[in-house]
Amino acid sequence: MTVKVAVAGATGRLGRLVCEIVEADPAYELVAKLSSRSGVEEGANAQILVDVSHPDASPAIVERALDRGQRVLVGTSGWSEAKLAPLREKVAESGATVIVVPNFSLGSVLGTVLARIAAPFYDSIEIIEAHHPAKVDSPSGTAVRTAELMAAARGGAPTAAPFADQPARGELVAGIPVHSLRLAGVVAKQEVRLGGPGEVLSITHDTHSDEAYRAGIVAALAALQTASGLTVGLEGVLGLDGILANQKGL
Ligand SMILES: NC(=O)C1=CN([C@@H]2O[C@H](COP(=O)(O)OP(=O)(O)OC[C@H]3O[C@@H](n4cnc5c(N)ncnc54)[C@H](OP(=O)(O)O)[C@@H]3O)[C@@H](O)[C@H]2O)C=CC1
Numbered sequence: 001m002t003v004k005v006a007v008a009g010a011t012g013r014l015g016r017l018v019c020e021i022v023e024a025d026p027a028y029e030l031v032a033k034l035s036s037r038s039g040v041e042e043g044a045n046a047q048i049l050v051d052v053s054h055p056d057a058s059p060a061i062v063e064r065a066l067d068r069g070q071r072v073l074v075g076t077s078g079w080s081e082a083k084l085a086p087l088r089e090k091v092a093e094s095g096a097t098v099i100v101v102p103n104f105s106l107g108s109v110l111g112t113v114l115a116r117i118a119a120p121f122y123d124s125i126e127i128i129e130a131h132h133p134a135k136v137d138s139p140s141g142t143a144v145r146t147a148e149l150m151a152a153a154r155g156g157a158p159t160a161a162p163f164a165d166q167p168a169r170g171e172l173v174a175g176i177p178v179h180s181l182r183l184a185g186v187v188a189k190q191e192v193r194l195g196g197p198g199e200v201l202s203i204t205h206d207t208h209s210d211e212a213y214r215a216g217i218v219a220a221l222a223a224l225q226t227a228s229g230l231t232v233g234l235e236g237v238l239g240l241d242g243i244l245a246n247q248k249g250l
């Protein structure tokens with residue numbers, strides 16, 4: 001029996017890749033390609049809803065899918081801890097399955113794991129992210145999640161973010177300044193810089209094409225079959241939980 005999948009955001013850049021992956025796998029049947037113009041009833045017969053749409057639309061799309069009893073994979077950005085908190089409650093009450101993946105690329109997940117490991121050793125931390133000019137949100141979801149996880153790993157915000165009230169110092173996320181660049185020629189890039197006495201550690205990840213997301217999407221779709229509750233990030237899916245076992249975190 002094939003698993004019926006609906007994709008919200010199917011006409012977009014990431015949505016097209018998700019549809020291609022689903023259509024190429026005989027285990028799945030793509031039953032709905034949804035866009036901003038789709039009616040709310042479209043895709044109601046799917047067992048899995050993949051949301052790769054728009055940060056403003058994502059919470060309502062996810063809520064509707066959960067009310068229908070669908071398993072949900074979210075790749076849309078904007079799922080900060082503040083937005084995850086009510087989702088966590090809803091999932092706990094309903095016993096639903098949701099996987100939220102701020103970034104499907106292997107290198108990005110590993111970069112964030114390394115940043116979490118390094119975070120407790122430094123008091124001075126900043127994040128610089130760069131994306132293509134069509135990106136509608138800033139800071140990126142990946143940068144927000146990275147900042148939140150790093151602050152949690154340290155047990156709180158870094159103490160050193162001098163003159164953070166000045167606009168050019170970036171947006172403070174969990175006490176960490178995040179700087180967003182939107183540049184022609186860029187797909188996606190994130191750099192975490194950690195400063196200490198006489199040294200700076202930089203953890204950089206570059207995405208050169210959407211192909212970087214393919215393996216993560218395949219892995220997350222597979223994980224959705226056996227997962228339960230709310231999972232955030234591909235760390236567990238990639239078996240990185242052991243490395244992070246002694247870390248405080250979200
Ligand atoms: N997790 C990850 O690894 C990645 C996440 N992303 C995130 O995925 C999301 C989509 O990115 P991308 O594909 O580049 O964006 P695009 O702008 O290319 O596509 C957006 C899609 O969402 C639909 N959409 C827009 N507004 C709404 C709405 N109000 N209600 C329902 N559907 C809507 C669009 O439909 P229409 O055609 O009608 O406008 C389109 O299908 C972003 O949040 C981005 O940050 C992107 C890359 C990787």
Ligand SMILES: O=C(O)C1=N[C@H](C(=O)O)C[C@H](O)C1
Nearest residue numbers: 077102103135140141142188
């Ligand atoms: O819009 C994008 O392109 C991306 N969005 C995600 C984010 O906001 O972190 C993931 C990746 O950076 C690409």
